[in-house]
Amino acid sequence: MRRPKIKITLIDRKGERGCHRGHNIGDSFDFDTERGDLCPMAMHVAFPYVDILRYGGSIPGQPEGTAVFCCPDADTINVFKAEIMIEE
Template identity: 80%
Template sequence: MERPKIRLTLIDRKGPCGCHRGHRVGDTFDFDTERGRLCPMAMHVAFPYIDILRYGGAIPGQPEGTAVFRCPDVDVINVFKIEKIEP
């Protein structure tokens, strides 16, 4: 059985500074092939959500197959959306 793909998209920025990694609103990343391009601080926050979604769980209060989270850098506060894409 093939596991679902995971796509991460930067959907908003709330902090006063630009991203130190150079990410911009609209950037999209395939978790399996491009995770090394994603900021390590954001990836640290994203991974538990990715694991939950990929293996059949759901995030309370989020539409099915999705999760929204933010990076932990208080100066940047990038907001990302994770989407599970069924094969």
């Protein structure tokens, strides 16, 4: 069984400052091929959610196949969504 592709998208910003890595709302990253472009702090938080989604788990209170999480930078607080991409 192939692991599903995961897309990570910046969907909101709660902090007062811009992202020190230069990410903007709407930026998307393919977890497998572009994860090196994603801020390492956000990636650190994303990894467990990606694992949960890839191996059939779900996040309580969130739609099936998605996980919303925040960057740990208190000045920025970028909000990301990880989602399973359905291949056609």
